[in-house]
Amino acid sequence: MISVVGGGIAGLAAAYRLQQRGYDVQVFEASDEVGGLAAVYETPGDPIEKFYHHLSKSERTIVELADDLGVGDRVEWLVGENAYYVDGVVHPLDTPWEILAYPHMSVYDKFRLGMLTLEVDVRNGFPRFDTYDDLEDFEDVPIKDFLIEHTTCGVYENFFEPLLDAKFGSRKDDVSAAWLLGRIKFRGERDLLRGEILGYFEGGFARLLDALVDAVGEENITTGARVTDLATADGAVEAITVETEDGEATWSTGATVVAAMPNVLESLTGYECEIDFQGAVCAVATLDGPLTDTYWLNIGHDAPFGALIEHTNFVPPERYGGRHLLYIASYIQDYEEDLWQRSDEEVEDLWLDHVGEMFPSFDRAAVRDFRLARNPRAAPVYERGYLDLVVPYDLGDEVAEGVYYAGMASRAQYPERSLNGGVVAGYECADRIAEKRT
Secondary structure (H helix, E strand, O other): OEEEEOOOHHHHHHHHHHHHOOOOEEEEEOOOOOOHHHOEEOOOOOOEEOOOOOEEOOOHHHHHHHHHOOOHHHEEEEEEOEEEEEOOEEEEOOOHHHHHHOOOOOHHHHHHHHHHHOOOEOOOOOOEOOOOOOHHHHOOOEHHHHHHHHOOHHHHHHHHHHHHHHHHHHHHHHEEHHHHHHHHHHOOOEEOOOEEEEEEEOOOOHHHHHHHHHHHOHHHEEEOOEEEEEEEEOOEEEEEEEEEOOEEEEEEOOEEEEOOOHHHHHHHHOOOOOOOEEEEEEEEEEEOOOOOOOOEEEEOOOOOOOEEEEHHHOOOHHHHOOOEEEEEEEEEOOOOOHHHHOOHHHHHHHHHHHHHHHOOOOOHHHEEEEEEEEEEEEEEOOEOOHHHOOOOOEOOOOOOEOEEEOOOOOHHHOOOOOHHHHHHHHHHHHHHHHHHHO
């Protein structure tokens, strides 16, 4: 039997791949439901993810998995419109003419920004198309220094700096240029006349999770099961101890995939991961009507949240019983931050009051529901030298033969975390197990 610690997308993908290779697998999930960051709330229609999700065109592995599971036809490619809120005005930034009309950068700034997003280096007066091919060349380059050199001060100060403040807060100066370039590659496909092309499952990502659980088999997945120990003998893993409401049980195992955060890996094996993680606070507000006409609204001032993501400007509100769903989200870098310390009710008041300041026509009485989720380790901080810190898939040399890692600190989640990266990490571990056991 192969054991998998964690029932998120990476753990379920690892289990599925191993079963396809002919192995018996048991998945142990500490919480009461599978899915991890893709867990959902119920609505009057389709379920909605607690933390916002969509696919980029570059995320091929998860789409291939959906095809394998018979739900590939449920992937819809939609336009996700983007805008920037500055000085009380929502500025759409999808089409060339909208970008040209944006008043907070010069025409030259916009040209340099446009060239960077197209991955064209024009610093020497003629275009180069290979400068940004290898992300590792920029691993140790501070993101501010990179942006000023490869675009302009105006682009950094009037476009990127507020976004970096919202994303990384006090850690923004630690972030590498490789993360930004990776994000540009990751989110690169656009319709020039409409905006960014993003994917979503008809019925939500629960459609994929349900199909994955069905494929793995509910009998092979135990929720409310915390793995508390991993035993080795003669340099190889041989058993795990699992704690449930019924008590402790020991399972013999031929290999273990830890598909969880690195603190879980450390508690089980002693392996220390030096990657820092951000926490996330994310609300889904259920409204009677739309707040804006854009999907993703970046905030260009010091707000108590990082972005407003109006899901039902991306997926039709009819899918949710006619309700309009708005994500309000923020990252935290330190658990002592005020936002993390506030109660759910205090966060609701703070955030909705600020939405009202931004949009005077906003009616607080139109908020039908406000559901708040928190995750203490929602995303890595992609600091300089990050690749030196990733956890290997195969920990045979570092821990014991038969121990593998598919969590968010794996190579598959660089330079941007994603559900696709979780599937890739799960597959990578499963394939290594199969290779060693054949």
